[in-house]
Amino acid sequence: MEEFFTKKRVAIIASSGGNLYYLGGKDTAKLLDELLLQIEAAGMVCTSLQFIAAKASMDNIKDDTQAELYSWDEQTKSPAVTVVGTIAEVNKEATLVDKEIAEKINHGEVDALIFMSADPNGANLHTVEAAAKKKLPATGTGGTSMATIAAKGVNVISTSGTTGTTNRTRAVTFITSLSKHLGLSYRPIIGKSATNNQLEQSSTSAYKRINLRGMMLSSLPGFIAMALILAISKIPGLSGLSEVFDLMINALPVILAVVAAKQVAELEEVSIVAGIVAGVLSVKGGIIGGIFAGILAGLLVQYIFRKCVEWRFPATTVNIAAGGIAGLIAGLAVYFLIAPIALWLGGEIRSLIDFLVSTNGVLAGLIAGLLIWPAIIGGVYHAAILPIVLLEMEKTGNSFLGAVDMVGLVMVSAGITLANIISPRDKGEAAVAAPGFAINMGFGTFVEAAYPFMFSNKMIFAGAIISSGLGGLLVGFFDVRGTAYVPSFMAPLLSNNATGFIIAMVGSLVCSFLITFFINKISRKNVKTMEPKKTSNELVG
Structure with missing residues (x-):
């Protein structure tokens, strides 16, 4: 218990917002989980919470819009829904929570604040005034509200708009700013281990998440879709779909690049955008080029994202830089350097298969059939055979x-x-x-x-x-x-x-x-x- 009180204590003051509503705010549980995960990674604890979650964007709010009020449950040390009703009823109860948090600040029980689409002149008035008196460090998103909070005297150490952000990138940006200000060691959390539920640090796990088997299996639906188009195009009267088949072939490197970037970076939409940009530029390199571009984009997304956050760029700019620049660098590297090699390598593998089959197809099929069960039982299938299957399908479906x-x-x-x-x-x-x-x-x-x-x-x-x-x-x-x-x-x-x-x-x-x-x-x-x-x-x- 003594250790709990030596940790820096954070208060989260937020609402589901207007623009924020469409960028993660409507999924309150996921937004708060991500934020609490990063708070824990920095060795801090959340002790206060006021989150007004409306069932519609605050830009189009009405008095009878349904909403929920989340506050901090001291017993379970987790968020809990304490009020459900119209937005007017929830705002009324939120004012009471606002006064409670203000009292905690006045008694020195809060060390830092995170604001997201807050209401400094309404539901969060007392908290903002108390934070201003104590000069507590604060960070957050919501251009208008954060400007008002700063004008009221709160020590805003970093701020940003909401556009282009995600739950994860906002949380990482907030906690990076607070941890640097408070002198705490912090490395962003990228995910939870599937085996032991322990947290994985992004600095050590990015390379470990490079898993060709996982990338191939996740991309398989795209190859099956291409095969279906090929089959349909053979139906009399539907031969025009052969052009769609050619388009699908060009889409395969993009699919693989997106999957690879997302699995390596795990930064939600940011890594997806980087993968798309890199994949489009790597089309000439085939699926090998797409995989390489996606992996490189994923690694660069993490590096650029971390650097931009350390340099205290606004969260929107961090996302644009990480997703756009990482995708461009990876894609251009493949386009100018890797594509010819990747294309040649894929062609050679396909040529070897074609040569073996054309030389003695019966023997080749017999050997493949005899070996395929030992291969899948021994774990070789997904690592060696599946990639070759996808390489073959890349050209012929x-x-x-x-x-x-x-x-x-x-x-x-x-x-x-x-x-x-x-x-x-x-x-x-x-x-x-x-x-x-x-x-x-x-x-x-x-x-x-x-x-x-x-x-x-x-x-x-x-x-x-x-x-x-x-x-x-x-x-x-x-x-x-x-x-x-x-x-x-x-x-x-x-x-x-x-x-x-x-x-x-x-x-x-x-x-x-x-x-x-x-x-x-x-x-x-x-x-x-x-x-x-x-x-x-x-x-x-």
């Missing part, structure tokens, strides 16, 4: 390895789960297998549904690899290009050879089904044989 994925993983998993629905080793396995079969057939994913059966029986595991090899062989024989991650009935429509793809899909599914079916039959028979027979005395007893 479908992929040789994508077809092997569908027949070797999805259909084999479907066959194994189907066998365990029809002829399970015990009744409980049917219930486990049914959802997996439905998802594999309906969505073209969730191959992990076969794991419980493969790992519990080596023969089923071997059967999966054999079936996958057969499917890959058929893909090579029919020279199929396709994709997974789509419903099984739709997959042939997205391929270059619908008939060949159907044969390959059915072949691997039937093969894995039959192998699993007969292994389950044998297993059940062995269990029955091993059961001890009851004697005549036991039967009578």
